[in-house]
Amino acid sequence: MPVNLPIPSANELQPVSGLQLGVTEAGVRKANRKDLTVLLLDEGATVGAVFTQNRFSAAPVQVCLEHLTSGAAIRAMVINTGNANAGTGVEGLSRARSVCDAMAARLGVTAQQVLPFSTGVIMEQLPADRVIAGLSAAIGDASANNWLRAAQAIMTTDTQPKAISRQVMLGGRSVTVTGMAKGAGMIRPNMATMLGFVATDASLDPGLVQPLCKSLADQSFNRVTVDGDTSTNDSFLLVATHQAGNPQITDLSSADGAALTAALLAVAQHLAHAMVRDGEGATKFISIRVEGGKSTVECLKVAYAIAHSPLVKTAFFASDPNLGRILAAVGYAGITDLDQGLIELHLDDVHVVTRGGRHPNYQEADGARVMAQAEITVRVGLGRGNCTDTVWTCDFSHDYVTINADYRS
């Protein structure tokens, strides 16, 4: 049961003009399920992308990078579930390319204008013939109103689809941002991957799309973790179709630029948080904010040490204010000159630790009250500088072990 995650309805997901989505059953791994999704982009769209840093990146990730760096104008994306095409060597690359070739032929574009995405089992060859056989049906299904059906089709072991829209007025024109994502961990059982796709019809300088994509990822998808396992296939795409008719945005710090950025960030954060809320076995949604760091890097070291500690995560599951576990994680986060005498710790509004020791007014009952909530903010003060960063995660429950130990059986 996801933590405070409403299921989107089809009519709240706004179409993005210039982008169509189609789905079909290709039978990649299992029959009778939609497992192939295509995104078709009108001419003139701009695409930004960030991918997993895993050195065992999957074949489709490597092909995406080749096609994006070729400078070709992207016109289509092909997403299959059921098989991640990861750990598949040279043959895997060849099969990912064959899917792009086939899609390009059907659309009358070049293979470099197609981006492939795969999610599913690792170390098995992609049945590319079945993917290719399904392409025409998926193209035939394409419509701008298919966001919910696409969000459902890219699910693997997600318990519910993840999608959202925002609209803003820019220069008197309504501009839409709609996105979808899948994933319930940095890597799922033997199904890999988080995939995120956010699209807007806003008109903006095409040169802004890639840096905006990176900036959005760093405030959303790159700040969530379920279990610290970075997938081989993680991908986040930002598509701008430029068709809304608003005055072109050339500066993201302008009023219109800021409004668009805010809408995009709201969508990206909703999707990233949705993966945590639907995290494997999650019963709590935890925000970890680290303040007073000398750099963002060290804030993140501390935040991830807390977020990945199995002891901290099981304490959240148990609603146990066992806060020494958080201090221990702060201590081993890798800041070699940390002064424990400067550490402050709050749990929501409860001041737990001051100057590295238990706050004199702290009562365990107050900690227990906060720990019993479904949403909790952990705030750590390092007392070293002015940098701050936040990471989102979930707790660690019996169901996590059950899901991951039993999944393939």
Added chain:
Amino acid sequence: MPVNLPIPSANELQPVSGLQLGVTEAGVRKANRKDLTVLLLDEGATVGAVFTQNRFSAAPVQVCLEHLTSGAAIRAMVINTGNANAGTGVEGLSRARSVCDAMAARLGVTAQQVLPFSTGVIMEQLPADRVIAGLSAAIGDASANNWLRAAQAIMTTDTQPKAISRQVMLGGRSVTVTGMAKGAGMIRPNMATMLGFVATDASLDPGLVQPLCKSLADQSFNRVTVDGDTSTNDSFLLVATHQAGNPQITDLSSADGAALTAALLAVAQHLAHAMVRDGEGATKFISIRVEGGKSTVECLKVAYAIAHSPLVKTAFFASDPNLGRILAAVGYAGITDLDQGLIELHLDDVHVVTRGGRHPNYQEADGARVMAQAEITVRVGLGRGNCTDTVWTCDFSHDYVTINADYRS
């Protein structure tokens, strides 16, 4: 139920001449249990030590470092369970010092000649008065034959005591190495800590004791992990009493030096492995050997990434040869120029992955056969150089969550 860990018997634990151990009930946290242990060292003993790298190191660790760096000849160690004296600020330091003061007064030595150790709950002040009140009884109990009773008294949530002896002939004299340890994770529930104490009566150059201690730790206690949570209190001590009458060892690469080192390493590795075998909820004992690295550091990065991956650990628990999870962990271990096309993976004798892809002869049934064993060796080849290192860990079971989620209740 620990994995293949026999319970030591009192008569197999050999006394180390020049070292006596005593235990008593001090009532630190619970009544009717032995929770205070003292080690008394004859004049002339040499002590080496390594401690947690956690920046939230506990008060006793800080006091140990002060006393060891003062150059004073160590004559006693005081170990309490029930309270870790960690996250206790200035008051915690004062209390740890008061225990050393009281012990020193009873022995007629200086406080700098006493080392304190604490393990138990974090963020609560140590009831130093109760520890001090128990010192005389513990001293009165001291005997060279008390290793098993001491190994029992330093347990917290360990399911069984961990101790072992080895004897070697050096220059016609029998030399003894006996050690004990506690811990079932780098950090236990809200009980913290692994503690390891290894003693030998061998005569050796006192200047060799500290480097030998560090070297032993790096091949034993510093190569095991249960959950990646580094305790605030971890301590490993090597005591040499020099009383065996063997010709003094001045070179560890001599025949006698090598024989002593081998005996010490066998004891230290047994104790370190014992902590993993008794790891929280452990059902499997896993050796992770990484070969072909450019440096030991990168071998360890890969080994720990595998050892700490919740997905890998749950797959071991499930006896599921879900080996893509291991490849994914190799990929995100932080070697930025890793060539996935050079990766080899063996599971015991089964060749699973070659050149980064599934080995053509690999059958899942072979992987399943190895995964069903209680002891498994994972061997990863990086194809980058000639360095090798090994880490030992356990699997991740429902019981881990149960122990850590329910412990304090």
